[in-house]
Amino acid sequence: MKNFLKKHKWKIIVTVLVLFVLGFTFWYGGNAPGLRGWNAAKSEAASVSASPTASSDISPGPSTAETQVPVSPDAQASAEPAKADESAVPLTSSDHPLSASEKVSLAKSIGGDKSSEGVEKGNTDYSASQGMTINPNTGKDQYQTDPVPSGKPVPVEPQNTTITDKVGTCTLSVRCDTILNNMNLLSKDKWELVPKDGVIFAMSAVSFHEGESVFNVLQREMKRAKIQMEFKNTPMYNSAYIEGINNLYEFDVGELSGWMYKVNGWFPNYGCSRYQLKDGDVVEWVYTCALGKDVGGYCSVGS
Amino acid sequence: MNNRDPFSSYHPVVNFLYFGLVLVFSMVFMHPACLAISLFCAVAYSIYLKGKKAIRFNLLVMLPLFLFAALFNPAFSHEGGTILTYLPSGNPLTLESITYGIAAAAMIISVITWFSCYNEIMTSDKFVYLFGRVIPAMSLILSMTLRFVPKFKAQIKVVSNAQKCVGRDASNGGILQRAKNGMTILSIMMTWVLENAIETADSMKSRGYGLPGRTAFSIYRFDKRDRAAIIYLICIGAYIIAGAALGGLRWRYYPTMKGIVFGAGPLSIYLAYFALCIMPVIINIREDRKWTALQSAA
Numbered sequence: 397m398k399n400f401l402k403k404h405k406w407k408i409i410v411t412v413l414v415l416f417v418l419g420f421t422f423w424y425g426g427n428a429p430g431l432r433g434w435n436a437a438k439s440e441a442a443s444v445s446a447s448p449t450a451s452s453d454i455s456p457g458p459s460t461a462e463t464q465v466p467v468s469p470d471a472q473a474s475a476e477p478a479k480a481d482e483s484a485v486p487l488t489s490s491d492h493p494l495s496a497s498e499k500v501s502l503a504k505s506i507g508g509d510k511s512s513e514g515v516e517k518g519n520t521d522y523s524a525s526q527g528m529t530i531n532p533n534t535g536k537d538q539y540q541t542d543p544v545p546s547g548k549p550v551p552v553e554p555q556n557t558t559i560t561d562k563v564g565t566c567t568l569s570v571r572c573d574t575i576l577n578n579m580n581l582l583s584k585d586k587w588e589l590v591p592k593d594g595v596i597f598a599m600s601a602v603s604f605h606e607g608e609s610v611f612n613v614l615q616r617e618m619k620r621a622k623i624q625m626e627f628k629n630t631p632m633y634n635s636a637y638i639e640g641i642n643n644l645y646e647f648d649v650g651e652l653s654g655w656m657y658k659v660n661g662w663f664p665n666y667g668c669s670r671y672q673l674k675d676g677d678v679v680e681w682v683y684t685c686a687l688g689k690d691v692g693g694y695c696s697v698g699s
Numbered sequence: 700m701n702n703r704d705p706f707s708s709y710h711p712v713v714n715f716l717y718f719g720l721v722l723v724f725s726m727v728f729m730h731p732a733c734l735a736i737s738l739f740c741a742v743a744y745s746i747y748l749k750g751k752k753a754i755r756f757n758l759l760v761m762l763p764l765f766l767f768a769a770l771f772n773p774a775f776s777h778e779g780g781t782i783l784t785y786l787p788s789g790n791p792l793t794l795e796s797i798t799y800g801i802a803a804a805a806m807i808i809s810v811i812t813w814f815s816c817y818n819e820i821m822t823s824d825k826f827v828y829l830f831g832r833v834i835p836a837m838s839l840i841l842s843m844t845l846r847f848v849p850k851f852k853a854q855i856k857v858v859s860n861a862q863k864c865v866g867r868d869a870s871n872g873g874i875l876q877r878a879k880n881g882m883t884i885l886s887i888m889m890t891w892v893l894e895n896a897i898e899t900a901d902s903m904k905s906r907g908y909g910l911p912g913r914t915a916f917s918i919y920r921f922d923k924r925d926r927a928a929i930i931y932l933i934c935i936g937a938y939i940i941a942g943a944a945l946g947g948l949r950w951r952y953y954p955t956m957k958g959i960v961f962g963a964g965p966l967s968i969y970l971a972y973f974a975l976c977i978m979p980v981i982i983n984i985r986e987d988r989k990w991t992a993l994q995s996a997a
Contacts, residue, residue, distance in 0.1 A: 403911070406833050585951050615789060624954075626777040626790055643780060643954035 494651045499687065502652070511695035512688065518543035518665070526550040539634045541666045548662055551670035552609075553634060559607040564675035566604060568617055570597035570641055572683035574649075574690045581650045581685070589643050596642045597621060597681075610657060610668040610679055611636045635667020644683060652687045663693035704748060704820070705986035706979035710925040711825035713932070718817045720936045721976055725809050728943065730950040730958065731798075732969050734805040740976035741812035747980055748819050761812065765804045772800030780955040799952040818845070820979075828917050835909030843899060851892065858887050928978075935975045942968040 401408070494502065523543035524530055528550045530537055537551070544550055573594035575582060582590070597617065604613045611627070618625040624643050627636040638655045639646055646654035657668055658680050664671050673679070688694040707714065725737040745753040777786075779795025786792050823842035830838035862868045862884060869881040907913050942948065947968045950958030959965050 410834065586954060589954055619785065622782060624778070624780065624782055624791055624793065640778065643778060645778070 499652060512692040514692065515663075515695060516545035516548075519546040522546035523550055539666070539670075540632065541670075544665060545662075548664070549672070549674075551664075551666040552672040554609055554611075554669045555634075557607045557609075557672060559605045562606040563603050564606055564673065565601050566613065566673050566675070566677040566679055567599055568597065568602045568613060568679045568681075569595070569599035570614075570618075570623075570681040571595050572642075572644055574683055574685045575644070577690075578649050578653075578685045581653075582648055586644065586648060596644075597623060599680075604673050608673055610659065610671040610673060611638075612669075613673060613679065614638070614657075614668065614681065630667070633667050635669040637667065638681070641681065649683070649685045653683065653685045655681055656684050656688055656691060656693050657681045658691075658693060663688065663691075704979075704983055706982050707820045709928055709982075710919050710921045711821070711829050712921070713925050713928045714820050714825065715829055716929065716932050717975075717978065718813065718821065720932060722810065722813055722817070724939065724972065724975075725806065725813060728948055728972075729802055729806070729952070730948040731802060732960070732965075733948060733972055734802055734809065736969060736973045736976055738805050738809040738812075740973070740980070741809045741816065743977070744816050744980050745812050747983060748816055753815075756815075757812070761808050764811075765808050768804035768807055769797070769800045772803060773797045776800075778953050795952050795954065795956060798956060802952065824917075825919075828915070828919060831909070831915060839900075839903060839908065843896065847892075850895075851888065854891060855884070855888055858884055858891075931978070932975070935971050938971050939968055939975065942971070 520530060520535070520543045522545075526544075526549075528537050528541075528543065530543060536542055539551070541551055571594050572590060575590050576594050579587065579590070602613060602617050615625065615627070618641065623641065625641045626639045626645075628639055629635075630637050638657075640648075641655060656663060657671075658664075659671060659673075660678050682691045682693075684691045684693070686694075706717075721737070721740075724733070725741075728734070728737075742753075742757060745757070749756075773792055773796040776796045776799070777790040777793060779791075779793030779799075781794035782791045783794055783797075784792050823846050826845075827838050827842050830841075859868050862880065863871070866872075867880045867883065869877050869884060871877065871880060903909075942964065945964075947959060947964045950956075
């Protein structure tokens with residue numbers, strides 16, 4: 397034993413050193429569970445009491461106090477109606493970046509298998525009658541879109557539409573209230589970007605040309621208001637994907653965060669380039685910190 | 700080894716510690732002042748070491764690489780608070796993405812240049828001297844790998860000259876014949892490489908390389924001059940690390956550029972960093988002066 401130690405002294409020392417350096421960089425890089433702002437959810441109760449990650453909990457409680465961001469009363473009033481089962485959501489219980497399927501299963505475990513309240517199921521017959529071409533094998537159209545619920549507009553491909561001179565008016569707003577409850581997950585460098593009331597672009601009437609999509613209007617208005625906005629074209633879904641608005645990007649507030657949009661209170665199940673606007677539409681862009689659960693848009697066509 | 704360079708005559712520990720510190724700092728510090736200091740010193744030292752060759756390399760390879768890397772970032776990242784204009788794709792072009800691209804490019808260039816200086820100074824015998832005891836197999840492999848490219852280049856010249864004598868070089872004959880000849884030379888080289896590696900390993904083994912109790916011949920002496928240099932490096936390195944840990948080099952690029960630039964603390968860290976990076980150039984210039992003074996006195 398002593399001989400062995402003596403013989404391999406350097407190998408052992410070097411191995412220990414390497415392990416130590418790796419461990420330190422892992423910790424310093426912020427990947428240790430305690431540093432990412434989450435509690436490894438050992439039990440539901442522990443995470444509820446300890447983690448200030450309440451997503452729809454809009455009452456000024458310990459969660460908002462801990463994030464040290466005053467929430468103005470009207471922000472609370474205008475936020476999405478809170479639902480009991482969503483009042484405390486352990487955003488994630490893992491110490492590594494999650495894969496897509498892990499995220500979905502995590503989101504399922506957060507609020508059961510249910511969609512958000514009020515989300516309707518897609519209706520295949522209705523969608524087909526409205527002109528959606530649904531593949532009977534997959535149950536989706538050529539751009540991976542499920543049928544829309546009855547009464548909702550079907551996606552319109554932007555390459556097939558002509559933009560006319562006819563001007564319509566719709567209402568646009570961009571807000572990020574949900575971040576106010578999850579400030580501890582947001583990097584300190586970005587705190588200054590979150591408005592006190594969560595309103596990045598106040599609700600206002602904007603005009604558009606007939607045939608334009610939600611994306612066209614968002615892009616033009618952000619440009620006009622000098623608000624930074626980055627998008628990526630995703631040919632697979634035939635739509636632009638909004639990565640960030642006002643330098644608040646997807647995944648900035650935990651693994652389940654990003655931008656979502658709703659029109660007349662409904663979260664479409666397809667991309668914003670494929671939603672053709674009609675006169676009087678109310679378009680709202682909201683930031684979610686929990687795959688849409690905290691804004692009432694989880695699983696947009698039901699499950 | 701370049702005899703003109705007195706810094707390389709220091710003890711290998713000094714050389715290695717210097718390059719270790721400078722490389723790590725260059726890779727870690729994203730503060731613009733640090734990047735500028737590191738880039739300037741790296742270029743200055745490489746020019747001192749290699750003269751015209753370094754200038755040509757810096758202008759022909761490094762400058763285009765710098766521009767490419769600097770333009771690469773704003774083409775793909777549109778983050779940042781200051782919108783300059785909009786790209787044809789519809790995404791914004793931001794000041795922050797441009798400055799971050801320049802910073803990243805400066806970092807890449809300075810690290811590459813530092814490594815080119817490292818290769819001039821840390822010859823493989825120095826490396827084996829330092830690490831031959833601790834990790835014998837690893838250091839032999841490393842020094843063989845590092846030596847491989849120049850040795851391969853020299854040998855390929857020998858082989859191709861020999862082939863030229865019998866009219867079978869890659870420059871003889873039609874295009875098909877030339878390709879064939881080139882393949883033959885390559886095959887010869889491959890055989891030579893494999894054989895050479897085994898021969899080296901066998902030869903080292905038969906000499907008892909890495910066995911406990913064996914000593915190795917070395918011409919390195921750790922004298923007063925080296926002790927002073929080590930103390931200097933450790934003190935200045937510790938000062939920079941402490942300063943950075945205390946937040947003296949805080950700088951962020953996104954979403955808006957912000958950080959500490961002026962003030963006694965940061966300025967002293969820049970000064971220390973400059974004193975660290977420029978150390979070999981100062982040593983060399985001082986030695987050169989001494990040499991010319993002695994010559995003119997005689």
